[in-house]
Amino acid sequence: MALASTSSSLIHSSISSHSIASNDLPAPWIGSFRPVVQSKAGNSHSQRCLVKPVCAERKKRDSVVPLAATRAAPEVAEKIESEDYEKLAKELENASPLEIMDKALERFGNDIGIAFSGAEDVALIEYAQLTGRPFRVFSLDTGRLNPETYQFFDTVEKHYGIHIEYMFPDAVEVQALVRNKGLFSFYEDGHQECCRVRKVRPLRRALKGLRAWITGQRKDQSPGTRAEIPVVQVDPSFEGMDGGNGSLVKWNPVANVEGRDIWNFLQAMNVPVNSLHSRGYISIGCEPCTRPVLPGQHEREGRWWWEDAEAKECGLHKGNIKQELPPVNGNGNGIAAVADIFNSQNVIALSRTGIENLVRLGNRSDPWLVVLYAPWCRFCQAMEGSYVELAEKLAGSGVKVGKFRADGDQKAFAEQELQLGSFPTILFFPKNSSRPIKYPSEKRDVNSLMAFVNALR
Numbered sequence: 381m382a383l384a385s386t387s388s389s390l391i392h393s394s395i396s397s398h399s400i401a402s403n404d405l406p407a408p409w410i411g412s413f414r415p416v417v418q419s420k421a422g423n424s425h426s427q428r429c430l431v432k433p434v435c436a437e438r439k440k441r442d443s444v445v446p447l448a449a450t451r452a453a454p455e456v457a458e459k460i461e462s463e464d465y466e467k468l469a470k471e472l473e474n475a476s477p478l479e480i481m482d483k484a485l486e487r488f489g490n491d492i493g494i495a496f497s498g499a500e501d502v503a504l505i506e507y508a509q510l511t512g513r514p515f516r517v518f519s520l521d522t523g524r525l526n527p528e529t530y531q532f533f534d535t536v537e538k539h540y541g542i543h544i545e546y547m548f549p550d551a552v553e554v555q556a557l558v559r560n561k562g563l564f565s566f567y568e569d570g571h572q573e574c575c576r577v578r579k580v581r582p583l584r585r586a587l588k589g590l591r592a593w594i595t596g597q598r599k600d601q602s603p604g605t606r607a608e609i610p611v612v613q614v615d616p617s618f619e620g621m622d623g624g625n626g627s628l629v630k631w632n633p634v635a636n637v638e639g640r641d642i643w644n645f646l647q648a649m650n651v652p653v654n655s656l657h658s659r660g661y662i663s664i665g666c667e668p669c670t671r672p673v674l675p676g677q678h679e680r681e682g683r684w685w686w687e688d689a690e691a692k693e694c695g696l697h698k699g700n701i702k703q704e705l706p707p708v709n710g711n712g713n714g715i716a717a718v719a720d721i722f723n724s725q726n727v728i729a730l731s732r733t734g735i736e737n738l739v740r741l742g743n744r745s746d747p748w749l750v751v752l753y754a755p756w757c758r759f760c761q762a763m764e765g766s767y768v769e770l771a772e773k774l775a776g777s778g779v780k781v782g783k784f785r786a787d788g789d790q791k792a793f794a795e796q797e798l799q800l801g802s803f804p805t806i807l808f809f810p811k812n813s814s815r816p817i818k819y820p821s822e823k824r825d826v827n828s829l830m831a832f833v834n835a836l837r
């Protein structure tokens with residue numbers, strides 16, 4: 381994450397600084413919206429002037445996050461008063477990202493930072509610049525990013541004339557993790573421990589030097605986990621400069637923006653982007669844990685692809701993401717009360733007994749193709765059309781097509797007996813073999829699935 385910053389009297393350390401004013405640069409007109417800030421000198425809210433970008437030298441301070449200043453922020457003399465952020469979130473629900481960004485920067489001045497990951501959240505920096513207000517940007521350097529991401533950081537700094545403030549993991553913690561568990565332990569026991577050392581703890585240190593932060597979270601970004609993100613909230617997981625619960629405010633200006641609209645904005649504004657995007661990468665993280673996605677796949681399928689969909693978060697936003705499974709229904713069986721999928725007369729719904737009998741048969745009269753799914757999983761939802769179409773094509777061919785809901789109470793059984801790794805898992809039960817064959821590809825279009833079936837039946 382990266383910060384373009386300025387001096388602030390709220391910082392606990394003593395800072396001596398000077399700034400060199402540049403020529404007055406008027407804030408740009410954006411439709412009928414022209415960003416402005418309050419005049420430093422006036423008490424009256426009616427006195428406002430355009431922001432004057434300035435250059436400033438790097439300043440020393442005791443805060444964990446150093447200031448790499450490129451613009452001077454208005455100094456704040458007293459602690460920002462408390463505010464009802466739930467109410468504010470409702471008021472800003474239909475506001476544009478630019479308006480939300482302007483509100484955040486105006487309110488917190490030098491005590492707010494934009495979290496920049498080197499992916500499409502460069503849009504946040506573009507919005508910040510368009511407000512005409514000073515802003516800070518910070519980034520987490522895990523030590524395992526793609527070379528293209530590091531090159532992108534440098535490009536962004538030059539394009540916007542800023543210095544990104546980098547946070548690094550503790551060397552002793554990384555050394556202990558690697559010595560004890562190796563360089564790639566996350567492939568075996570999950571990514572959470574590595575992310576905690578390389579990302580979460582450095583972020584925690586960074587946020588202790590701020591009163592608010594700005595993220596690029598979107599509601600459409602992660603399957604089942606970010607659907608209720610507000611545009612602003614009191615951060616439920618991390619602490620800010622003053623310490624304690626409620627000491628940090630989290631802004632999500634693009635929460636209500638769809639991914640395609642973000643990209644339309646970036647292209648329209650001629651914003652630099654990570655070159656990995658042109659190679660199929662959408663959600664970009666560390667090199668060992670990120671890969672391109674295939675056409676039709678959700679963007680988060682490229683992250684930690686070896687794990688179940690419910691684990692596709694690193695912990696940076698764990699406090700305001702909902703649980704992967706929706707609330708259980710009234711029968712107490714732990715299965716989410718959501719609409720079922722793969723509904724077709726050509727797709728046979730298998731019960732637990734039915735799938736167990738299918739597994740036990742060593743000599744089946746007909747081959748079977750079965751999808752192990754969870755109706756709340758977006759990856760399963762995304763392949764519903766192709767799977768139903770495949771079932772129609774296979775009708776009368778001698779191949780039976782089925783589905784088995786493998787979440788809730790059935791998940792442990794499916795993992796142990798049916799090779800379930802993540803949703804969806806597709807199995808082919810040959811006519812004369814007791815062991816099912818797992819579909820190895822993530823291409824779930826009709827032609828790819830048909831080729832799999834034809835090769836085995």
